Amino acid sequence: MSKEQVFQQRCFFPLSYVTIIQSGSVIYKWKLMAYPLVLSLIYLLLPWTDSTPCAVQMNTLRDLKMFYKYSNSSNPIYSIKQHLVQTKSMEMASRIIFLALVALASTSPAMASDPNQLQDFCVADENSAALVNGLACKDAQMVTVDDFFFSCLDKPGNTSNAVGSKVTPVSVAQIPGLNTLGISLVRIDYAPFGLNPPHTHPRATEVLVVLKGALLVGFVTSNPENNHHTKVLNKGDVFVFPQGLIHYQYNNWTANSVAIAGLSSQNPGVITVGNAIFGSTPPISDDVLAKAFHVSKETVDAIRAKF
Ligand code: MN
Helix, strand or coil: CCHHHHHHHHHHHHHHHHHHHHHCCHHHHHHHHHHHHHHHHHHHHCCCCCCCCCHHHHHHHHHHHHHHHHCCCCCHHHHHHHHHHHHHHHHHHHHHHHHHHHHHHHHHHHHCCCCCCCCCCCCECCCCCCCCCCCCECCHHHCCHHHHCCCCCCCCCCCCCCCCEEEEEECCCCCHHHCCCCCEEEEEEECCCCEEEEEECCCCCEEEEEEECEEEEEEECCCCCCCEEEEEEECCCEEEECCCCEEEEECCCCCCEEEEEEECCCCCCCEEHHHHHHCCCCCCCHHHHHHHHCCCHHHHHHHHCCC
């Protein structure tokens, strides 16, 4: 095997995976994510010796020839040693930059929400028993325009409940054509002083626009800061709730309010904090909740009774 071949194997092999990751389909991105990480580790752990057959090493040999030929140094051996130290430092720097790039390429799919579709559409086939990430595709020949349609979102939701708000979802369950498209929306109605209680969407960022009335909204950042970002929104105002963060909307006045929100998932999911903690089946033990919330078991029982 020639030096060039070894060089290509050791130096270009990991890079080729980065290229595949950037240009490949989404499904393969997930599978391939592991490869550059593993290869990077191998790459980093390659023996740190002069025999490392990499670009810098080949340059080193060439540069050394130049040193022998043209150096005016009074101590050529010392100069060569200095040169090798510098070359190794550069090689280390290039490895660190390479690993940083691989980390960047590897984490970008993880920042997305739903994966991108691999065809024009994949209308959900509610009769399919196939287990896939999302829902199986209906035969494209059987797809009709109504698979992409939903009506009556102009009708107010019924807010006669304990919190005084109603979310009307328009996700893949309502529009099968949303399957694989990574988007959905909701209408939210608020009675006077109605609350859409603190909740989180595990799979979506939410962008909300107030159509009528006014809302006090907020979200809280993750640990350890737990910064509370809050604002009063009026008609026409838009606010973003980042994916996964706990957020709420409160209709802090005496008339109804209405909002529409877009979500970056066909099926964003909702975890309402109070319901999940105090209304789970079976219940989380009193000991756990009393300790978690720094209150007595009696207080836990009193709260749980409300859910
Ligand atoms: Mn929400």
